[in-house]
Amino acid sequence: MNFTYTVLIPLIPLFTFLFLGLASGRIKPQLGGLIGTTGLFISWILSLMTVFKYFSLEKVDGAYQQIIGYNMVWLNFSDKLHIDMGVFIDPISVMMLFVVTTVSFLVHVYSLGYMKGETGFVRFYSFLSLFSFSMLGLVLATNIFQMYMFWELVGVSSFLLIGFYYQKPSAVAASKKAFIVTRFADLGFLIGILLLSFNTGTFDFLELTNPQGAAMQTGSGAWLLGLSTMTWSLIFVFMGGAGKSAMFPLHIWLPDAMEGPTPVSALIHAATMVVAGVYLVARLFPVYALSAPVGLEIVAWVGATSSLFAAIIATTQFDIKRVLAYSTMSQIGYMMVGLGVSGYGGHDGLGYMASMFHLTTHAMFKALLFLGAGSIIHAVHSNVMNEMGGLRKYMPITHITFLIACLTIAGIPGLSGFFSKDEILAAAYHHNKAIFFIQMFVAGLTAFYMFRLYFRVFWNKEPHYHHTPHESPLTMTIPLMMLAFASIFIGYIPFSDYISSDFKPFETHIEGIIAIPSVLVGLIGIAIAWVMYKKDSDLPDRVSHGFRFFHRWAFNKFYIDEVYLFITHKFVFNRISTPIAWFDRHVIDATMDGIGWITVSTSRLIKPLQSGQLQKYGFVFLSGVIIMALVLLYAAFAA
Amino acid sequence: MIEGIPLHLILVVATVMFFTGIYGFLTRRNLITILMSIELILNSVNINFVAFNRYLYPQHLQGQFFSIFIIAIAACEAAVAIAIIINIYRRFTTINVEDVSEMKY
Numbered sequence: 001m002n003f004t005y006t007v008l009i010p011l012i013p014l015f016t017f018l019f020l021g022l023a024s025g026r027i028k029p030q031l032g033g034l035i036g037t038t039g040l041f042i043s044w045i046l047s048l049m050t051v052f053k054y055f056s057l058e059k060v061d062g063a064y065q066q067i068i069g070y071n072m073v074w075l076n077f078s079d080k081l082h083i084d085m086g087v088f089i090d091p092i093s094v095m096m097l098f099v100v101t102t103v104s105f106l107v108h109v110y111s112l113g114y115m116k117g118e119t120g121f122v123r124f125y126s127f128l129s130l131f132s133f134s135m136l137g138l139v140l141a142t143n144i145f146q147m148y149m150f151w152e153l154v155g156v157s158s159f160l161l162i163g164f165y166y167q168k169p170s171a172v173a174a175s176k177k178a179f180i181v182t183r184f185a186d187l188g189f190l191i192g193i194l195l196l197s198f199n200t201g202t203f204d205f206l207e208l209t210n211p212q213g214a215a216m217q218t219g220s221g222a223w224l225l226g227l228s229t230m231t232w233s234l235i236f237v238f239m240g241g242a243g244k245s246a247m248f249p250l251h252i253w254l255p256d257a258m259e260g261p262t263p264v265s266a267l268i269h270a271a272t273m274v275v276a277g278v279y280l281v282a283r284l285f286p287v288y289a290l291s292a293p294v295g296l297e298i299v300a301w302v303g304a305t306s307s308l309f310a311a312i313i314a315t316t317q318f319d320i321k322r323v324l325a326y327s328t329m330s331q332i333g334y335m336m337v338g339l340g341v342s343g344y345g346g347h348d349g350l351g352y353m354a355s356m357f358h359l360t361t362h363a364m365f366k367a368l369l370f371l372g373a374g375s376i377i378h379a380v381h382s383n384v385m386n387e388m389g390g391l392r393k394y395m396p397i398t399h400i401t402f403l404i405a406c407l408t409i410a411g412i413p414g415l416s417g418f419f420s421k422d423e424i425l426a427a428a429y430h431h432n433k434a435i436f437f438i439q440m441f442v443a444g445l446t447a448f449y450m451f452r453l454y455f456r457v458f459w460n461k462e463p464h465y466h467h468t469p470h471e472s473p474l475t476m477t478i479p480l481m482m483l484a485f486a487s488i489f490i491g492y493i494p495f496s497d498y499i500s501s502d503f504k505p506f507e508t509h510i511e512g513i514i515a516i517p518s519v520l521v522g523l524i525g526i527a528i529a530w531v532m533y534k535k536d537s538d539l540p541d542r543v544s545h546g547f548r549f550f551h552r553w554a555f556n557k558f559y560i561d562e563v564y565l566f567i568t569h570k571f572v573f574n575r576i577s578t579p580i581a582w583f584d585r586h587v588i589d590a591t592m593d594g595i596g597w598i599t600v601s602t603s604r605l606i607k608p609l610q611s612g613q614l615q616k617y618g619f620v621f622l623s624g625v626i627i628m629a630l631v632l633l634y635a636a637f638a639a
Numbered sequence: 640m641i642e643g644i645p646l647h648l649i650l651v652v653a654t655v656m657f658f659t660g661i662y663g664f665l666t667r668r669n670l671i672t673i674l675m676s677i678e679l680i681l682n683s684v685n686i687n688f689v690a691f692n693r694y695l696y697p698q699h700l701q702g703q704f705f706s707i708f709i710i711a712i713a714a715c716e717a718a719v720a721i722a723i724i725i726n727i728y729r730r731f732t733t734i735n736v737e738d739v740s741e742m743k744y
Contacts, residue, residue, distance in 0.1 A: 612740030613737060613740055614736050614739070615736060622665070
């Protein structure tokens with residue numbers, strides 16, 4: 001079966017990016033938006049085609065095939081060392097194609113309404129196209145180096161879009177923070193790539209992840225601190241993934257990234273880019289599972305820590321986008337846990353499948369939550385919960401879709417979040433009880449903070465609005481409805497028939513011992529939120545007062561930002577940067593200044609020779625001639 | 640060949656003229672006088688050319704032609720120099736060479 005056409009899926013957004021970027025300012029904004037949206041629509045249709053085509057392919061030995069749809073040698077250094085660009089088709093890349101293009105297309109449509117009348121409308125669309133191109137390139141990467149390049153490209157587009165309102169200092173600061181933090185994490189990724197490829201002699205995913213391949217066996221001996229080279233390289237690779245996916249302790253950029261326009265938060269910082277880290281680990285999963293179980297253990301614990309940590313912070317925040325940002329971090333923690341507790345092959349790979357499943361469902365319901373939040377912000381012109389309340393009367397569609405998303409993320413049976421979260425919990429239960437209990441607790445917290453948000457915004461006391469909030473236009477509500485539809489029904493896809501760690505379908509079933517407690521925990525969370533936030537009361541204040549030390553600690557995000565500031569200022573700036581600056585100023589600059597000073601003073605010394613006195617010149621000239629003549633005469637007579 | 644006058648006497652005259660010119664060039668402060676000194680130098684050279692041509696190679700004429708060229712060039716040079724001097728005078732209202740030192744460093 002020919003998959004060459006899939007190369008168009010990332011290329012179409014690239015063309016629209018170039019076109020819109022060059023034509024920006026010369027075409028009508030609405031036309032620019034339509035061009036961007038149409039481009040994404042074509043990519044979306046092609047992706048859907050690919051999904052159906054791929055999963056209806058003949059299986060080989062009961063496993064889905066891995067196909068190189070397109071490949072070209074991009075940088076050819078030598079026969080062994082060459083960097084390729086191509087399209088890699090396997091179950092998870094096809095799944096990601098579907099997720100990325102769906103959310104991206106809906107966000108494009110939504111932005112037609114949300115960004116209407118903003119300055120830089122066409123620029124916004126060109127950046128969105130750039131992002132879609134980079135993300136699709138990342139998803140389809142055939143080798144780890146191609147992935148790294150697109151990885152950086154999504155970083156750049158995220159930077160550009162967070163700083164979209166570049167006249168706002170906080171947006172500029174947030175975009176810089178996001179870029180620097182992820183860049184720092186990517187340093188780890190690069191070291192990981194170098195170690196991994198040096199060790200295995202290949203960049204190629206196909207060779208790298210082949211369980212019977214030569215790459216898998218190399219570098220298994222102890223190297224440093226009792227861990228093998230393979231383990232170390234995968235830990236470094238995971239560092240890059242953790243930075244991109246905002247895992248503790250590299251998460252500090254994600255809440256600030258909410259300075260960007262809300263559709264961007266939905267697309268980049270909820271559904272697609274931030275799951276790139278999960279995708280990276282999933283891509284290299286066979287290597288993690290078979291030759292670096294320690295790495296996988298780290299993935300699981302980092303995921304569990306992050307999800308608990310973020311969920312606690314989310315319960316205390318008042319900015320609705322920040323609550324959603326921490327919720328995203330918490331849910332990505334779930335996915336990491338899913339991968340971390342998974343084994344390789346058959347039913348052991350439950351966690352892997354669950355993680356991918358959760359990635360898909362999360363993309364739908366979190367994009368829905370963000371777009372719903374955007375719709376609310378559009379109506380109320382504020383991000384802060386305290387300035388909202390009673391919105392269910394004014395915005396019926398946003399209300400219903402938001403409620404569906406909240407129920408989904410809380411894990412209410414029948415909606416998609418239930419299925420995927422349940423699989424992750426099941427996988428955790430069979431692997432590590434401690435992580436299982438943490439995740440169970442987080443499930444309760446999730447339900448609580450989402451319904452805190454929901455009740456606070458849509459019920460509770462109505463504040464005094466400057467003008468009556470209104471329902472958003474159709475361009476915004478249609479994507480909400482489509483995502484709500486997806487959030488409900490996508491859970492019924494038998495995911496384990498399509499995606500598994502060894503490409504072979506397996507059976508899953510819901511285990512009552514896990515499902516029933518998790519649903520109960522979710523319901524308890526909802527009930528607490530109901531009691532505290534449905535009506536305006538002083539109960540939330542009294543509760544937070546009761547836990548005031550802990551509340552203050554959590555409200556200030558556990559002071560992680562301050563820790564970073566302390567480390568960078570006190571240690572990096574004072575101990576490292578200042579001496580380097582001193583050396584630069586007093587040694588390197590001084591050398592250069594010295595050379596300049598010598599030149600200047602020499603010229604000052606000899607410039608009186610150019611006196612402008614004609615007769616002095618004439619005298620010197622003549623004396624020269626006479627001396628020359630004498631010398632020549634002497635030479636003639638001496639000879 | 641001029642009767643009874645040997646070459647070296649003519650060369651002495653030329654040398655005296657040359658060094659008179661040099662002396663004038665280096666000591667006079669008036670630009671016109673300096674220009675006159677330069678003319679003296681040029682003419683001493685002309686004398687040398689003609690004398691050597693006449694005494695050493697009577698059958699050739701190159702030396703005399705050369706002196707004619709030099710006279711032509713001297714005329715041009717005088718024209719240019721006087722134009723410059725007039726401009727200097729207009730600008731600085733002086734033709735004292737010591738006051739005209741704008742072109743220093």
